[in-house]
Amino acid sequence: MTPSAAAQRPDIAEAVGSTHDLPFGAQLRADGSVRFRLWAPGVDGITLVLGEELPDLPLDRQGDGWFGLTVPAVPAGTPYRYRLPDGTEVPDPASRHQRGGPLGPSIVWDPQGYAWRAQGWRGRPWHEAVIYELHCGAIGRPGGFAGVIRRLDDLARLGVTAIELMPVADFVGSRGWGYDGVLPFAPASVYGTPDELKQLVDAAHERGLMVLLDVVYNHFGPAGNFLGHYAGAFFDGSRVTPWGPAIDFARPQVRAFFRHNALYWLEEFRFDGLRFDAVHAIEDAAQPDILTEIAAAARAALPDRHIHLILENDRNEARRLIGTPGPAARFEAQWNDDFHHAAHVVLTGETDGYYADYAHDPVVRLGRALAEGFVYQGDWSERRGESRGEPSAHLPPAAFVDFLQNHDQIGNRALGDRLTALAAPEAVEAMTALLLLSPHIPLLFMGEEWGSRQPFPFFCDFEGELADVVRQGRREEFAQFAGFDDAAALPDALDPDTFDSAVLAPAEDDAAAALRLELVGTLLALRHRVIVPLLADRRIGPGINRSRDRMLDVAWMLSGGGWLRIVAHLAPGPGPAWEKPAGEIVYESVAGLAGSLPGGIAGWGLVAALEQPA
Secondary structure, three states, rough: HHHHHHHHOOOOOOOOOOOOOOOEEEEEEOOOEEEEEEEOOOOOOEEEEEOOOOOOOOEEEEEEEEEEEEEOOOOOOEEEEEEEOOOOEOOOOOOOEEEOOOOOEEOOOOOHHOOOOOOOOOOOOHHHOEEEEEEEOOOOHHHHHHHHHOOOOHHHOEEEEEEEEEEEEEEOOOOOOOOOOEEEEEEEEOOOOHHHHHHHHHHHHHHHOOOEEEEOOOOOOOOOOHHHHHOOEEEEEEEEOOOOEEEOOOOHHHHHHHHHHHHHHHHOOOOOOEOOHHHOOOOOOOOOOOOHHHHHHHHHHHHHHOOEEEEEOOOOOHHEEOOOOOOOEEEEEEEEHHHHHHHHHHHHHHOOOHHHHHHHHHHHHHHHHHHHHOOOOOEEEEEOEEEOOOOOOOOOHEEEEEEEHHHHHHHOOOOOOOOOOOHHHHHHHHHHHHHHHHOOEEEEEOOHHHHHOOOOOOOOOEEEEEEHHHHHHHHHHHHHHEEEEEOOHHOOOOOHHHHHHOOOOOOOOHHHHHHHHHHHHHHHHHHHHHHHHHHHHHHHEEEEEEOOEEEEEEEEEEEOOOEEEEEEOOOOOOOOOOOOOOOEEEOOOOOHHHHHHHHHEEEEEEEEEEOOOO
């Protein structure tokens, strides 16, 4: 939707700014003064270094490790830093904007400076979500927040209803995935200013698209994090995560930092939801724990908007998802790795690493993921040597975000290769139909809609010893995988050419790309017409799994007594004889395929039907 068309919409009111009142950081006030506040329990004093010509100002002690000062007449755009007693100058950990990234000065920013156009936007209900995950720096050339805006019209026409941004918290260097952010309140300056990020969110809303943001609350990046210099109590010295020191959520100051961060993105930037990265790496014994506390705060603060909270949680904790009784059940959905892993084994035959737990009867396991959500619901994992997960069959289908590809599952491969390089086109097409017609929430990774063959390797921008550690760590990681014995072939994550190779090129100008794009558009149109109405008001419930060998057969009960049923042969060659679904055939991957089921269909194929009670 263009701005001129948006002006005709009754839900777009007079443009005004928005802000979240942070109790720390640099808060610009209506009278032009700025209140500076920093938690620094590890030092005896803090000096505010303000601008280039103004005198340095000592902050006042305020108790419990807090320092603060209100300074009159500080204009927006003024640079500032904090100086520690040893002379080290550090950025504000709650900086709204940085000049030149975390190693540059923090900038006093006016959150009211952006005038929103889609002022009346209240979001979309979760069951309408079709998610498109993207990297702001690698979405195309030129990238950044403006580069994402250039893709919005195409995505809206395709049938996408939500874009999900990989993390944008500011990080050291000119390129990275975003999971090494160190300033959680400052949009990465390499992508644009805070107002340019707001412009992206606004433009998406004008086109009816939700915007979700991936946030990282389990660690800080290894470069540019100065908290240890003055607030070592921010971290739990007895525990580390796979990515660095663990955060100590037992401290109220730390809890407030992340609770306000979530509210900041939702209120000040008007994101429609957050995806919480790797929450299984968060340990918090408090009741309620930090995740429940954040979710409760978000629901209470924004009761008149559709706010969607999604987990990445290797523990498969069904109790956190809406549909399970209890105060922790405040999250719409979880990224469903079980679906991906089973589907990947079916498509590629790979059984290395975590795929080993899906090697036996992968189609049956895939059917369980579709019918009940998790494959591992307290079941024993041979690879882990322990049980994993909680029962999930009671949850609604929309509690699970399914995907065939995402940043992790492509970029954490040695070569960053996509499914197009690993599986036959007809196999990927059949599985794409399954992904987009299932009542679970589907997610596509950028370029997947046209079957991009371009790798998405891991990339970062560190220097010195840290760069060497990253290189060596990746060599050691992939040396454990069967079939990978060529360390020289491993892309150097630190090489700018590796990033350049990941920047999404335009759709391949060939028949295969055109056909895949047409297929995805057709499937999404069918999803919005047939599947989405069934997800509203719990009109469809958990399913039953009748899969066997390489035949998938899953059905979900409708509130009126019928069934949504998907039958698929997920293998090359001839399939066994199978019952033809009764009722309306809503999709066949090949015309007439449903009628071929009793005789056994040949090759990869899928049929979806609405079966009504007799």
